[in-house]
Amino acid sequence: MKDSANLSYMIDVRGLNKRFGDKHVVRDLSLQVQRGEILGFLGPNGSGKTTSIRMLCGLLTPDSGSGSCLGYDILKQSDQIKRNVGYMTQKFSYWDDLTIRENLDFVARLYEMPDRKRAVDEALEGLRLTSRAQQLTGTLSGGWKQRLALAACMLHKPRLLLLDEPTAGVDPAARRDFWEELHELAAQGITVLVSTHYMDEAERCHKLAYISYGALLAQGTAAEVIESQGLSTWAIHGDADRLVELSRQLRGQPGVDLTVAFGSALHVSGRDGAALERTLRAVTQGQALRLEAERTGLEHVFIFLMRGSADNFADTLGAGR
Amino acid sequence: MSRNGFSVVRWWSIVLKEFLQLRRDRVTFAMIILIPLLELALFGFAINTDPKHMPTAIIAADQSEFTRSYVAALRNSDYFTIVGELPDEEAGRAALAQGQVQFVVDIPVDFTRRLLRGERPALLVEADASDPTATGLALAAVQQFAQSVADKDLIGPLAALAGGQPAFDVQVHRLYNPEGITQYNVVPGLMGVILTMTMVMMTGLAITREHERGTMENLLATPVRPLEVISGKIIPYIAIGLVQATIILVASRYVFNVPFAGSVAAVYLSALLFIAANLTVGITLSSLAQNQLQGVQLTFFYFLPNILLSGFMFPFQGMPGWARAIGSALPLTYFNRLIRGILLKGNGWADLWPSVWPLILFTVVVMTVAVKCYRRTLD
Ligand SMILES: Nc1ncnc2c1ncn2[C@@H]1O[C@H](COP(=O)(O)OP(=O)(O)O)[C@@H](O)[C@H]1O
Numbered sequence: 001m002k003d004s005a006n007l008s009y010m011i012d013v014r015g016l017n018k019r020f021g022d023k024h025v026v027r028d029l030s031l032q033v034q035r036g037e038i039l040g041f042l043g044p045n046g047s048g049k050t051t052s053i054r055m056l057c058g059l060l061t062p063d064s065g066s067g068s069c070l071g072y073d074i075l076k077q078s079d080q081i082k083r084n085v086g087y088m089t090q091k092f093s094y095w096d097d098l099t100i101r102e103n104l105d106f107v108a109r110l111y112e113m114p115d116r117k118r119a120v121d122e123a124l125e126g127l128r129l130t131s132r133a134q135q136l137t138g139t140l141s142g143g144w145k146q147r148l149a150l151a152a153c154m155l156h157k158p159r160l161l162l163l164d165e166p167t168a169g170v171d172p173a174a175r176r177d178f179w180e181e182l183h184e185l186a187a188q189g190i191t192v193l194v195s196t197h198y199m200d201e202a203e204r205c206h207k208l209a210y211i212s213y214g215a216l217l218a219q220g221t222a223a224e225v226i227e228s229q230g231l232s233t234w235a236i237h238g239d240a241d242r243l244v245e246l247s248r249q250l251r252g253q254p255g256v257d258l259t260v261a262f263g264s265a266l267h268v269s270g271r272d273g274a275a276l277e278r279t280l281r282a283v284t285q286g287q288a289l290r291l292e293a294e295r296t297g298l299e300h301v302f303i304f305l306m307r308g309s310a311d312n313f314a315d316t317l318g319a320g321r
Numbered sequence: 322m323s324r325n326g327f328s329v330v331r332w333w334s335i336v337l338k339e340f341l342q343l344r345r346d347r348v349t350f351a352m353i354i355l356i357p358l359l360e361l362a363l364f365g366f367a368i369n370t371d372p373k374h375m376p377t378a379i380i381a382a383d384q385s386e387f388t389r390s391y392v393a394a395l396r397n398s399d400y401f402t403i404v405g406e407l408p409d410e411e412a413g414r415a416a417l418a419q420g421q422v423q424f425v426v427d428i429p430v431d432f433t434r435r436l437l438r439g440e441r442p443a444l445l446v447e448a449d450a451s452d453p454t455a456t457g458l459a460l461a462a463v464q465q466f467a468q469s470v471a472d473k474d475l476i477g478p479l480a481a482l483a484g485g486q487p488a489f490d491v492q493v494h495r496l497y498n499p500e501g502i503t504q505y506n507v508v509p510g511l512m513g514v515i516l517t518m519t520m521v522m523m524t525g526l527a528i529t530r531e532h533e534r535g536t537m538e539n540l541l542a543t544p545v546r547p548l549e550v551i552s553g554k555i556i557p558y559i560a561i562g563l564v565q566a567t568i569i570l571v572a573s574r575y576v577f578n579v580p581f582a583g584s585v586a587a588v589y590l591s592a593l594l595f596i597a598a599n600l601t602v603g604i605t606l607s608s609l610a611q612n613q614l615q616g617v618q619l620t621f622f623y624f625l626p627n628i629l630l631s632g633f634m635f636p637f638q639g640m641p642g643w644a645r646a647i648g649s650a651l652p653l654t655y656f657n658r659l660i661r662g663i664l665l666k667g668n669g670w671a672d673l674w675p676s677v678w679p680l681i682l683f684t685v686v687v688m689t690v691a692v693k694c695y696r697r698t699l700d
């Protein structure tokens with residue numbers, strides 16, 4: 001029997017591992033997502049986001065680990081999970097040789113929806129595609145396909161949405177609409193896990209999980225994620241050419257973990273705040289450069305995580321065998 | 322409720338989807354109609370036209386006016402082209418075995434002497450009957466020439482030899498295929514071959530295609546179950562198979578004049594069983610194949626023994642034991658027996674049953690394998 005604390009988690013998995021051949025794609029992944037929460041799943045390409053999502057909805061069997069989705073065991077009850085989860089694949093995977101209506105109708109039948117025709121009509125209206133319902137799906141543009149896929153995976157009113165890069169290739173206006181809708185759904189108690197590359201989208205999530213080379217490096221609210229890395233950040237303003245040179249010069253200096261060009265300034269971050277400040281003061285001393293303390297943002301943290309994990313991965317490769 | 326069992330609604334959704342996709346797939350649609358017509362034209366008419374100008378070698382151990390006259394008669398007919406003389410029987414066999422000649426006419430040493438003595442000597446014609454259709458009519462002609470040569474050359478004092486029976490005998494050895502399949506045998510057999518080919522080919526890619534297009538990920542993420550997908554996917558092809566069977570039946574009746582001794586219901590029931598058997602094979606192969614190329618290769622791999630060992634190409638009883646054992650596991654073997662039995666012999670249910678239950682058994686077993694092979698995850 002489950003205790004009631006666990007039941008409030010719509011996703012609750014622990015220690016998930018997945019290997020493809022000798023490639024360890026997901027390492028000891030643990031995720032907890034509460035009802036009505038939007039979890040942003042972030043990480044560079046190939047970091048194991050899609051693989052993790054597939055394990056959550058029963059499309060891949062984890063090599064080890066356990067957990068539940070919507071209270072159903074991910075290893076034993078994937079039928080129940082599938083019935084209540086809407087999964088939007090990263091690559092468009094509806095049938096190109098069916099019309100828009102036929103695709104929606106097919107999905108509605110697969111979920112044995114009682115009032116199928118109405119659900120499909122409503123979805124078409126919501127998409128503003130009613131007039132093009134008879135068009136072959138293969139002829140839709142990328143953005144429209146994405147929207148159709150989203151509508152199709154929500155057709156059966158799932159309690160949990162797993163969205164794998166749902167806004168890739170979608171124009172900014174449509175992305176904004178999409179996020180409005182996600183927040184409305186979340187307010188209705190629907191739980192959402194959404195993977196994305198966009199920083200502005202990350203900021204719209206309730207919680208974030210950052211994964212790199214299969215390992216979860218940070219999890220929590222945006223503030224918690226920023227906090228967890230303990231970075232101090234400074235901005236250096238000055239002549240553009242001088243900043244490029246400075247960026248090169250700072251690399252490897254005590255306290256400097258990260259230099260990033262940010263608009264007209266150079267942002268420098270490091271874990272050891274005191275050492276960083278000493279280095280920067282020394283470098284900018286008596287130069288035509290202005291040094292300012294900067295608030296560490298998500299972007300700094302993600303870039304920092306991405307670099308750090310690249311090194312981790314090299315280490316584990318060396319130590320592995 | 323269908324919470325965990327088979328859901329008719331979901332199953333029907335698959336059926337509808339397949340129909341819709343099929344309707345838009347013009348190439349497949351054209352193939353459905355064209356394959357039976359093409360095969361019938363190729364196989365069927367090739368059987369009906371009597372082949373002419375077949376390479377023939379002579380072993381002339383005896384040379385006389387009669388033998389020369391006989392060889393001249395062969396030469397003048399359309400059926401034979403004399404390609405040369407061979408020294409002995411052994412060389413003749415080798416030429417036949419290598420397919421260099423279709424016939425070897427062997428005139429024995431003392432043929433003329435025995436002919437003149439009125440002993441009715443025998444002229445030996447060896448035929449490569451591995452393709453019986455190539456030899457049938459020509460062999461009939463060989464006998465006829467014996468009569469006409471005798472009538473023409475045996476004149477004067479020898480005329481007595483010509484009276485009544487032919488003065489000499491022609492012995493025919495059909496090599497490689499003693500049973501001698503008739504065209505009536507082949508055209509109904511074609512029905513099974515065509516159905517095997519199209520049914521397995523069309524479903525052989527049904528699941529692989531979903532995997533390659535990435536749509537399988539979507540399908541697997543829904544509650545649909547393996548049996549629903551598999552049986553749903555084959556339903557449209559059952560309809561197609563029956564259409565093809567009808568085309569072939571009509572053609573064999575009205576184009577090739579194949580007799581139709583048995584009942585139409587029996588034909589369709591057999592066809593239905595056979596179609597189901599092949600569709601389960603196709604869908605199993607498509608679950609096993611990693612990509613479409615592999616799917617095609619597996620289909621071909623299945624197709625070959627069916628053509629060769631089912632009694633379509635070679636008489637089943639004439640095959641060695643191991644070949645018969647393989648043949649006994651193939652649905653085409655039983656369908657050939659059913660369809661030939663119904664059309665040619667007018668067999669009733671009691672005669673058909675021994676070939677019906679193996680088809681049912683085959684279908685059930687392979688369907689089970691198909692469901693087991695269906696990958697429920699992307700692993
Ligand atoms: N079916 C598979 N077989 C082998 N390797 C795979 C398979 N699926 C994914 N991978 C590998 O696993 C890694 C993680 O992939 P993925 O989960 O798609 O990452 P992401 O979605 O974060 O871009 C990649 O290196 C990818 O090549």
Ligand SMILES: [Mg+2]
Nearest residue numbers: 049050090164
């Ligand atoms: Mg991905």
